Amino acid sequence: MSSVSDPPAGKQSGGASPSDSAPDPTSKPKWEPTAETLAKFLALLGNDNEEAGKEYEKIRLKLIRFFEWRGCGSADILADLTFDRVLRKIDEGETITNPRAYVRKVGYYIYLEDDPSLLTDLDDDFPLAAPDNSDDDTDENEVRFICLDKCLAELPPESKSLILTYYQNEERAKKNTRRELAEQLGIPMNALRIRAHRIRKSLEQCIQKCMAP
Amino acid sequence: LAEEGNKVTPAREFLLGRLSEETRSRFEESFFDEDELFEQIEIAEDELIDDYLRNELSAADRDYFERMLLRSPRIAERVRVAGVLARVTAATPTVAQPTPEPAVSPLAKFANWFSPTSISGKFAYAAFGLILVIGGTGVTLKYLRLREASQKLQEDRAALERQVQELTTQNSQDRNRLNSELENQRAENARLTEELERQLDRPVQSIATFALTLLSGGNRAVDGGDSFRLQGTPAIVQFNLLLEADNYQSYRAVMATVSGKQIGTFTDLKSKTVGKNKHKIVTFRLSSTRFTPDDYVVEFTGIKASGQEESLRGYNFRVLPKAN
Numbered sequence: 001m002s003s004v005s006d007p008p009a010g011k012q013s014g015g016a017s018p019s020d021s022a023p024d025p026t027s028k029p030k031w032e033p034t035a036e037t038l039a040k041f042l043a044l045l046g047n048d049n050e051e052a053g054k055e056y057e058k059i060r061l062k063l064i065r066f067f068e069w070r071g072c073g074s075a076d077i078l079a080d081l082t083f084d085r086v087l088r089k090i091d092e093g094e095t096i097t098n099p100r101a102y103v104r105k106v107g108y109y110i111y112l113e114d115d116p117s118l119l120t121d122l123d124d125d126f127p128l129a130a131p132d133n134s135d136d137d138t139d140e141n142e143v144r145f146i147c148l149d150k151c152l153a154e155l156p157p158e159s160k161s162l163i164l165t166y167y168q169n170e171e172r173a174k175k176n177t178r179r180e181l182a183e184q185l186g187i188p189m190n191a192l193r194i195r196a197h198r199i200r201k202s203l204e205q206c207i208q209k210c211m212a213p
Numbered sequence: 214l215a216e217e218g219n220k221v222t223p224a225r226e227f228l229l230g231r232l233s234e235e236t237r238s239r240f241e242e243s244f245f246d247e248d249e250l251f252e253q254i255e256i257a258e259d260e261l262i263d264d265y266l267r268n269e270l271s272a273a274d275r276d277y278f279e280r281m282l283l284r285s286p287r288i289a290e291r292v293r294v295a296g297v298l299a300r301v302t303a304a305t306p307t308v309a310q311p312t313p314e315p316a317v318s319p320l321a322k323f324a325n326w327f328s329p330t331s332i333s334g335k336f337a338y339a340a341f342g343l344i345l346v347i348g349g350t351g352v353t354l355k356y357l358r359l360r361e362a363s364q365k366l367q368e369d370r371a372a373l374e375r376q377v378q379e380l381t382t383q384n385s386q387d388r389n390r391l392n393s394e395l396e397n398q399r400a401e402n403a404r405l406t407e408e409l410e411r412q413l414d415r416p417v418q419s420i421a422t423f424a425l426t427l428l429s430g431g432n433r434a435v436d437g438g439d440s441f442r443l444q445g446t447p448a449i450v451q452f453n454l455l456l457e458a459d460n461y462q463s464y465r466a467v468m469a470t471v472s473g474k475q476i477g478t479f480t481d482l483k484s485k486t487v488g489k490n491k492h493k494i495v496t497f498r499l500s501s502t503r504f505t506p507d508d509y510v511v512e513f514t515g516i517k518a519s520g521q522e523e524s525l526r527g528y529n530f531r532v533l534p535k536a537n
Contacts, residue, residue: 058248062244068287069228069254073285101246144293204294
């Protein structure tokens with residue numbers, strides 16, 4: 001049974017000290033996870049290393065999204081801090097029965113902690129990442145365009161056709177196009193949304209690889 | 214969870230920060246447990262990005278999106294990619310399919326030889342009529358001439374039958390050759406598709422791209438670059454059409470050979486400003502594989518906000534054959 005206590009009702013204001021269940025990872029002396037602790041944690045996630053590895057990646061992705069959707073710019077760093085803290089609790093003898101719920105709760109504590117060295121400074125390192133339309137951005141956009149062109153060409157023809165049709169047209173015409181597309185494919189609208197989302201996701205991953213230096 | 218046409222979904226409410234802290238926390242707990250719900254939130258994120266780009270969010274939602282979600286470099290990059298994707302889907306060309314020659318059966322070809330509309334048929338009928346007119350002076354003479362005409366017609370018929378036979382043989386050979394070429398092409402396409410699919414998981418290499426900047430009205434480009442030479446490997450050709458003036462909301466470009474064979478149509482093209490001199494240009498891209506050596510024209514149309522269209526001065530360019 002998890003010993004992580006329920007989080008407080010709201011985000012604490014400045015000066016509040018971290019709770020016992022969520023110790024400050026920046027406190028001294030610095031704790032480091034060992035291979036043994038990591039093995040204990042992975043054993044909670046799956047029967048073998050492959051299964052545990054996949055589950056770890058899944059939880060980490062959800063944790064990053066958890067922080068991003070709460071407006072934290074440094075989401076991946078906060079996710080790693082969360083895992084460090086979970087491993088530390090395991091090291092201290094904590095019994096964890098539901099790793100997903102436990103990790104989320106610890107992540108929530110990290111979010112709530114009003115520690116300037118943990119959140120504010122980190123977020124200052126990641127200022128508003130809003131896309132701009134300045135001339136400096138134009139070249140990068142051209143590369144992005146070429147990569148998209150190339151990645152679209154690499155999609156299987158039916159996926160390419162689906163994604164181009166799905167994202168065509170403005171609001172009203174788009175709804176009709178999508179309904180017709182779902183009818184043609186013989187699938188419900190929600191299944192079409194999922195299919196389009198997965199193609200878009202793979203397309204974005206391809207573009208990311210293509211743009212990598 | 215999400216109904217098509219109804220954007221107010223729990224996932225969207227969650228992303229836009231409209232849930233109470235308690236509900237939000239329960240929602241987060243759920244998406245950690247349920248992968249399907251997590252995917253639905255990712256889809257809601259897709260749709261939110263698209264709405265943000267199309268300016269379809271309320272002022273409050275837009276503000277929240279920019280303040281909270283755009284802090285994430287990942288979401289900011291997704292917005293940029295979605296912008297480029299929107300450009301591509303808006304300018305997806307409608308490629309003209311070549312009109313196939315109507316199929317003519319050997320029998321129809323044979324019949325054409327005797328049709329009054331064919332030259333040879335007309336000639337045969339005229340010759341026969343002439344024989345009848347001239348052969349009216351005496352029975353013997355008639356007989357001799359008719360026999361001669363009959364022999365001539367028999368010879369003509371034999372010659373025509375030979376021609377039909379030759380055409381049938383030729384047609385069959387052509388068909389076999391074309392079928393063989395088609396099979397080879399299909400095998401090559403399948404091989405290339407397999408090769409591409411094998412490479413999907415590998416890092417993508419950069420693709421050869423070159424630009425062709427054109428002036429309107431057939432004026433030669435400043436650098437004389439109104440032509441390009443086909444290369445051994447396919448490349449992307451970016452066409453930059455320099456505008457004389459930018460008085461329209463959008464533009465349409467129809468590309469064709471000078472003989473009228475259409476290559477592609479690009480609609481809803483938007484102008485953009487480039488360079489220190491703030492030139493206005495319209496760009497679009499095509500694969501070099503669409504072109505054969507020829508002269509090409511780009512018919513250009515300006516479209517006003519009211520939808521009114523005006524034909525503008527076109528652009529010309531030349532595609533040169535591969536260098537030996």
